[in-house]
Each structure stands twice: as structure tokens, then as C-alpha cells.
Amino acid sequence: MAEQPQQEEGTLTVLLALGANLGVGLLKLIAGLVSGSAALLSEAAHSAGDSTTEVLLLVAQRRSRKPADRSHPFGYGKERYLWSMIAAIAIFVSGAGFSFYEGLRTILGTESESTLLWINYPVLALAAVLEGISLRQAAGQMRRETRRTRRSLVATLETPRDPTVNSVLLEDSAAIIGLVIAAAGVGLHQLTGAAVWDGVASLLIGLLLLGVAFVLGRACQGLLVGRQADQEMLGDIVEFLESEAEVDDVVDVLSMLTGTDNVLLCLRVDFVNSFTAADLEQACVRLDAQLHDRFPVLGEVFIQPASRADAGLRERVEQRYGRALADEV
Numbered sequence: 038m039a040e041q042p043q044q045e046e047g048t049l050t051v052l053l054a055l056g057a058n059l060g061v062g063l064l065k066l067i068a069g070l071v072s073g074s075a076a077l078l079s080e081a082a083h084s085a086g087d088s089t090t091e092v093l094l095l096v097a098q099r100r101s102r103k104p105a106d107r108s109h110p111f112g113y114g115k116e117r118y119l120w121s122m123i124a125a126i127a128i129f130v131s132g133a134g135f136s137f138y139e140g141l142r143t144i145l146g147t148e149s150e151s152t153l154l155w156i157n158y159p160v161l162a163l164a165a166v167l168e169g170i171s172l173r174q175a176a177g178q179m180r181r182e183t184r185r186t187r188r189s190l191v192a193t194l195e196t197p198r199d200p201t202v203n204s205v206l207l208e209d210s211a212a213i214i215g216l217v218i219a220a221a222g223v224g225l226h227q228l229t230g231a232a233v234w235d236g237v238a239s240l241l242i243g244l245l246l247l248g249v250a251f252v253l254g255r256a257c258q259g260l261l262v263g264r265q266a267d268q269e270m271l272g273d274i275v276e277f278l279e280s281e282a283e284v285d286d287v288v289d290v291l292s293m294l295t296g297t298d299n300v301l302l303c304l305r306v307d308f309v310n311s312f313t314a315a316d317l318e319q320a321c322v323r324l325d326a327q328l329h330d331r332f333p334v335l336g337e338v339f340i341q342p343a344s345r346a347d348a349g350l351r352e353r354v355e356q357r358y359g360r361a362l363a364d365e366v
Contacts, residue, residue, distance in 0.1 A: 086132030114296010125253035136243030143236030172209035305343035
């Protein structure tokens, strides 16, 4: 099944990012303590926050794969969204907060001259190499995701199907930007002798982390609340159903992402009036099987007979979508 290789690739992406962040985080911490650079200490906190995020993403991947049971009949797919939301908060709490503290402490505190600022440059260069390797893996997976779903990069980032890939890509991108900011702060500190530049760089890194946390948190919020499936796929489903001889109209379509590659679909269909109850049962069974064959991401599918002449139903559909689906025929 195609889903398994995608899951394995996602796990590889997270593990590679975790290894890179643990390694560079330790180096940044040592360099920051030796040189007294607030920017490097903030970058160490940045890596610590990213490492925490990756651990939570691995937990999310593992728990979301649990099969459906009596207490969770639609499965545990949304656990991935929950843990990704917690991971986004972890970026702010463990990274941004510390960066703001270090920045303000450096700007408002007493300056102490350091002669070891040079040690930060090789650490930043090595960090850029390791983060670049992780970013390349995440970017490659994102490109394959956009091609598979036929969506733009911006649309995929704003409304992701799987927040795991988004998290790693945004974290690694922010890490590269953070390294540039830290290098600029250290360089200006060394050139001018004023530690305030180091503090400013630390504050900018904190703002960067806060921005990443906001973007990730907002994307996970939509998934947790219950976002509908891809509109293009829903359009294909309606087109397929209305091409079948048994169907007069698709009156209503309700869908929700219940996990990565798992969609809950509820349909209200106006069948031809000449059908007997037995005919209707057979039609629903056949359409259910064909929908699953054509659209592998579908999980549970519910088909309810309905009349397009039902004024109350039409009003609810119009309030939800701004139009009546039955008028699209």
C-alpha cells in the first residue's frame, strides 16, 4: 500500500531532523557558554525546542497508527494533530521564551568583553551543514507531497494533510534563518564591541520561533476542529456518483479528516424513485465499494437516501456551502 512508504519516509525525515538538532544543539550550548554569546545560547534553546518537537512528532506518528476500537471507532488518527499542536507549543515555551530572556538580559545587563567569539563561527558553519541535510530531506518529501496531492506549496503549508512534514520543514527553515541571525549578531558584536547586537539577535530568534509556533499551531487547530477533505477529491466523488444510473442527485456531502490519509465521508443522495428497498440496499453497497476502490483515502463512508426537494435540507446545505449542491447538475 502506498501509505506505508509515506509513513516510513515521514519517520526518516523526523529522525534525521532529531539527530541533526541534538548534535548542533550540544555544540551551540558549548560555544554559547564558552563565548558568553546570547545568540548562541538562544540557538541552543532553539535546537532544544526542535528536538523536543521531533520527539513529540515521533510519539504522534506511533499513536496515530493504532487501529480503531470500541472507544474510538474512527481510529486514533487525530492523535497526530494533537501531539503536533503540543509540539508547536513546545517550540514557544522551550525556545522563544528563553531567547527573549537571553536577549533582554544581554541588552539590559552589564557588558562583559569576550575574546572567544571566534569559536561561534565554526559551530554555526557545522550547524548549517547538518540543518541543511535535514532541510533537504524535508523539502524533498514536501515536493513529493505537493505532486501527489496536486496542491501548491502555500496551500499545503496552510492546510496540511500531515502536519509532521510541515513541522520539520518549517523548523529546519527557521533553523537556517536563525543561524544567519546568530552569525550576524556575533559578527556585529565582534566588530563594534557592543554586546547589544548579540542581544538583538537573540530577540529576533525568539520572534522567529514564535512565528513558527503560530503557523504550526494554527494548522493543527484546523485539523483538530475537523477540516473537510480536499475539495477537488470531493468534486470527483460527486461527479462519479451523479454519473451512476441509480443516482438522480447528490444533495449533500459532509467530510472530515480523521487522520493522515483517512477521510470520513457522509453523503445524502437522491436516488431514482423507481427503486425498491432491496434495490436501494444493493446500490448503496455497490457505490460504497466503488468509492473505496477509486479513492483509497476514504475510511468510513455513509450513504443516506434524501430528497432534493427537502427544503430544510437544502437550506442547511446552502448555509454551509453558500449554494445547493443539487443545483449544480
